[in-house]
Amino acid sequence: MLIGIDVGGTTTDAVLIEEGKVIRTAKVPTDHDNLLECLISPLDDIIRDVPLEKIERVVLSTTLITNLIAEGKTDPVALVLEPGPGMNPDDYTLGDEVHIIRGAIDFRGREIQPLDEKQMKNVAATLADRGYEKIAVVSKFGQRNSAHEERMKAIITGVSPKIQVEMGHQASGWLNFPRRAATTMLKVATQDRYRKFAAEINKAISQRKIKAPVYILKADGGTLPLDKSMESPVETIFSGPAASSMGVMALTPPDQTSVVVDIGGTTTDLALILDGKPLISSTGAKVDSFLTHIRAFSVKSVALGGDSIVRAAGDGVTLGPERAGPAFCLGGPEPTPTDAMKFLEMIDIGDGSLAEEAMVGLGRELDCSAEDVARKVVDVAVETLVREIDQMFLAWEQEPAYRVWEVLQKEKIRPQNVVGVGGGSLGLVPLVAERMNTTGIIPENATVANAIGAAVARPTLTLTFRADTERGVYTVAEDGTSGEVRDRKMDLEQAEDMARKLIVERAERLGVGEYAGEAVVTHSEVFNMVRGWSTVGRLLDVEMEIPAGLISEWTGGGR
Amino acid sequence: MTGKRMGLIFFPAFDWSISPTHPEREERLLYTRDQIFEEGLMDLPEVEEYKPRLAELKDIARVHLCVPNVEAQVTDAHLIAAGSTLVLADAYMDKKITNAFALVRPPGHHSMRVAHGNRGFCNVNNEAIMVEYIRRKYGIRKVAIVDTDVHHGDGTQEIFYHDPDVLFISFHQDGRTLYPGSGFMDELGGPKAMARTINIPLPPETPDEGIHYVLDELVLPILKEFDPQLVVNSAGQDNHYTDPLANMRFSAQGYARLNEKLSPDIAVLEGGYAIETALPYVNTGIILAMAGLDYSHVREPDFVPGQFQMSRTMKATIEAIVQHQKDAWDRRDELTDTAVSRAGPFYRRKKSIFYDTDMISESQEESVRMCPHCSGYMTISSRASKGYGTSDRVFGVFVPLFACHRCREEAKEEYESRKTDSAFDYIYLQDKTADDYRCYSVHEKNERVY
Ligand SMILES: [Zn+2]
Ligand SMILES: [Zn+2]
Numbered sequence A: 001m002l003i004g005i006d007v008g009g010t011t012t013d014a015v016l017i018e019e020g021k022v023i024r025t026a027k028v029p030t031d032h033d034n035l036l037e038c039l040i041s042p043l044d045d046i047i048r049d050v051p052l053e054k055i056e057r058v059v060l061s062t063t064l065i066t067n068l069i070a071e072g073k074t075d076p077v078a079l080v081l082e083p084g085p086g087m088n089p090d091d092y093t094l095g096d097e098v099h100i101i102r103g104a105i106d107f108r109g110r111e112i113q114p115l116d117e118k119q120m121k122n123v124a125a126t127l128a129d130r131g132y133e134k135i136a137v138v139s140k141f142g143q144r145n146s147a148h149e150e151r152m153k154a155i156i157t158g159v160s161p162k163i164q165v166e167m168g169h170q171a172s173g174w175l176n177f178p179r180r181a182a183t184t185m186l187k188v189a190t191q192d193r194y195r196k197f198a199a200e201i202n203k204a205i206s207q208r209k210i211k212a213p214v215y216i217l218k219a220d221g222g223t224l225p226l227d228k229s230m231e232s233p234v235e236t237i238f239s240g241p242a243a244s245s246m247g248v249m250a251l252t253p254p255d256q257t258s259v260v261v262d263i264g265g266t267t268t269d270l271a272l273i274l275d276g277k278p279l280i281s282s283t284g285a286k287v288d289s290f291l292t293h294i295r296a297f298s299v300k301s302v303a304l305g306g307d308s309i310v311r312a313a314g315d316g317v318t319l320g321p322e323r324a325g326p327a328f329c330l331g332g333p334e335p336t337p338t339d340a341m342k343f344l345e346m347i348d349i350g351d352g353s354l355a356e357e358a359m360v361g362l363g364r365e366l367d368c369s370a371e372d373v374a375r376k377v378v379d380v381a382v383e384t385l386v387r388e389i390d391q392m393f394l395a396w397e398q399e400p401a402y403r404v405w406e407v408l409q410k411e412k413i414r415p416q417n418v419v420g421v422g423g424g425s426l427g428l429v430p431l432v433a434e435r436m437n438t439t440g441i442i443p444e445n446a447t448v449a450n451a452i453g454a455a456v457a458r459p460t461l462t463l464t465f466r467a468d469t470e471r472g473v474y475t476v477a478e479d480g481t482s483g484e485v486r487d488r489k490m491d492l493e494q495a496e497d498m499a500r501k502l503i504v505e506r507a508e509r510l511g512v513g514e515y516a517g518e519a520v521v522t523h524s525e526v527f528n529m530v531r532g533w534s535t536v537g538r539l540l541d542v543e544m545e546i547p548a549g550l551i552s553e554w555t556g557g558g559r
Numbered sequence B: 001m002t003g004k005r006m007g008l009i010f011f012p013a014f015d016w017s018i019s020p021t022h023p024e025r026e027e028r029l030l031y032t033r034d035q036i037f038e039e040g041l042m043d044l045p046e047v048e049e050y051k052p053r054l055a056e057l058k059d060i061a062r063v064h065l066c067v068p069n070v071e072a073q074v075t076d077a078h079l080i081a082a083g084s085t086l087v088l089a090d091a092y093m094d095k096k097i098t099n100a101f102a103l104v105r106p107p108g109h110h111s112m113r114v115a116h117g118n119r120g121f122c123n124v125n126n127e128a129i130m131v132e133y134i135r136r137k138y139g140i141r142k143v144a145i146v147d148t149d150v151h152h153g154d155g156t157q158e159i160f161y162h163d164p165d166v167l168f169i170s171f172h173q174d175g176r177t178l179y180p181g182s183g184f185m186d187e188l189g190g191p192k193a194m195a196r197t198i199n200i201p202l203p204p205e206t207p208d209e210g211i212h213y214v215l216d217e218l219v220l221p222i223l224k225e226f227d228p229q230l231v232v233n234s235a236g237q238d239n240h241y242t243d244p245l246a247n248m249r250f251s252a253q254g255y256a257r258l259n260e261k262l263s264p265d266i267a268v269l270e271g272g273y274a275i276e277t278a279l280p281y282v283n284t285g286i287i288l289a290m291a292g293l294d295y296s297h298v299r300e301p302d303f304v305p306g307q308f309q310m311s312r313t314m315k316a317t318i319e320a321i322v323q324h325q326k327d328a329w330d331r332r333d334e335l336t337d338t339a340v341s342r343a344g345p346f347y348r349r350k351k352s353i354f355y356d357t358d359m360i361s362e363s364q365e366e367s368v369r370m371c372p373h374c375s376g377y378m379t380i381s382s383r384a385s386k387g388y389g390t391s392d393r394v395f396g397v398f399v400p401l402f403a404c405h406r407c408r409e410e411a412k413e414e415y416e417s418r419k420t421d422s423a424f425d426y427i428y429l430q431d432k433t434a435d436d437y438r439c440y441s442v443h444e445k446n447e448r449v450y
């Protein structure tokens, strides 16, 4: 048996799955001040009278990190940057406590200016004085050579052993210094509170005598053992939309191209599944005001939901962006799209006579019948969603390309399916699909698709390997590890073999070794370094991943 | 926010090279990629990254007479580099961006009107293709192209040599000391476009100070007077003090400041082969300067401010060059009148052109009608020897964008009548007024229309 629980913005959903079938579901309103209780009460609901030894897996997806950051409840972190030559570091917006240290590493990982240790010591003393317990140290190109970051950490620890220091190269290995700095900062700012939360979950689970492993869902649709997730809890941000997309993957036929439409109260989340693979944001998620390196599905949030206020404007209507409460037909104060759909008998919730009252009132303002105005509301909602979906595909087509083949191969893709999930106004989905000339799908259990997605998601993992044979070193970006390369003539095949070995080790370390076999090479490239007219070495880049996917235990739905 | 919104296409063509160890190889913009991505420049609100596209064959034919046809002279990489400039041109003309930088390869400024092969790493001329696309599509007329590459932009010069509406200014290391061995002060343009070509051959080892003197005293004042509707920077980076192919002493700071002062509407990358020691820093500097951001922290690891000083002699030499070209510019109308009256009804000249990369020797005979109403239609007969005794003989007829009726008619007659001339293998018509480009095979007796 599999258990999935998704703590969403409005509701918390739980499912119990047995042999590929959803056998129980539960739904409670989310109480943001008591997330643990929210998780536990639907869990208790679905495991009642279930033989606990039959539970194989529990997967959680929570808004904890999102809330901590949105509410400013993260721990204070000081940022120490070694930017070297380039942009004026004052032009980065990375918070209030930012210190700049002299020293520099270049793009090949060579030291071009020694670290100013004296300056570092002074800054460390100042920060200790100011009471900082957490410091993030980040060098430009620190992922190509971490020596300065290690040294900075040692100096700070020397000044005050109590201070926790997080190094940029261990938070992210990708190019983009300001994003790496923000990611490092958020990583260390959320660790403590998350650790406490995770401990409470562990306690609650063991009190219930559940022996199954507990996983947490990440923003890239992958699961990670709860214990391992404490390293970098910030990766669990935005797991809700990821859960919905994974749910759609689980509930629709494999290898298709679908738009996931998750209509909530005030917003609709749109995500894309291209040929069966969820589309990942190419640069990283935006968290609050920070651009980061956190891998996340490419999700577009549209300010339109079932509870959006409908207003008369000219001879038409406008929807949203705000919400005044529930729909009029559910006792709310203002007319909403939900009322329009109820009135047109597209959905079956709320009080029909209240819905009629809402539409008649609106119709009076526009000098037309209740039916006409209800159709107008639905039309505007459908048009808005169709336009936003089109723009998402367009944006995907317009992603930059750096190689000839990439420019030549990018074809125009349009969706086969529009899939509606979530609790909201699913009645819109078939209309959106019709307008786009595609198939509209509202899967069975669509309202708990997110919890299903969590329950059946498998682990994901990435590995970014780079070897510089002239310098005789290799680095693994995600771990911040490096090693020696002796063979100057290392070729791409050897590099890929090495990367494959390293991702297996990495998977073992993170407790997801059983999925290491699913790892694929997503990009591999070699550059000859020519100086004068002869080759002095090679740069070999290999990227691997275990992509988002479904566990083999899941046999229901499409696969 | 600086109020700037700069369009950027970064197309390093990581899968394209002339040959594995050639300076124009896959690795060329690799470290530039590392630096500008690590800086996070693509995330800045002042920078909008665009995706490249392929140029149409017609966009190439609008500028070049490709022998035997466009397809034979371009690879997909060339079409993408040229197409990238067109994407940015559209965004700029539609006012979606305030300025633009096409950080693309392969380069193009050594490609001339007639293209038999690769010259100086170039097959087709990206700037010229972009300028003619913009003039055709958006109806603007006056354009200035400033070539800041260390090599003379001989291809661009030749393409616009007779066009009084295109001001071409190139500063470069003196042609007596560097490829392509041209770009002297007496190359001032065709008779009807005198001093619309301004060459500034600089002594080897000229530092930032020298180039900024030229910029302040000559280039900027001329630009102001010419008052173009579009300013293009043909932005080579091989004036850098570490460039392996040239001997100048320009720095990343110097380049950034140049772009700040010149404030080009669109910059297009040309040469620059110090791929580790210069390009990452120079490109970061240019992007920051064009985005209106502070570039003062951009510095090469080994650069010491003030390390390159100008000698007295060098200073005097540069001042004399500036004075000489200032005079030429001031006397442009008089020079034009004299040259036109000396030429008679048709201006004729002979040229020989060498294609270093492909080892082709071309000899050309050019003739331009000295029309009182327009810049005049032109013909070129060209013969290219490719070794082993093989050669291509072609004849081209060119109608400029703002040609008068009579020039158009005469040009078309000339094209028709040449179709039976067995002295040539191919006959071409490039009619920019009608946006009509044709190629006729004398042997196969068929016509290709772009
Ligand atoms: Zn030049
Ligand atoms: Zn050059």
Ligand SMILES: [Zn+2]
Pocket (backbone or CB within 6 Å): B371, B372, B373, B374, B375, B376, B377, B403, B404, B405, B406, B407
């Ligand atoms: Zn004429």
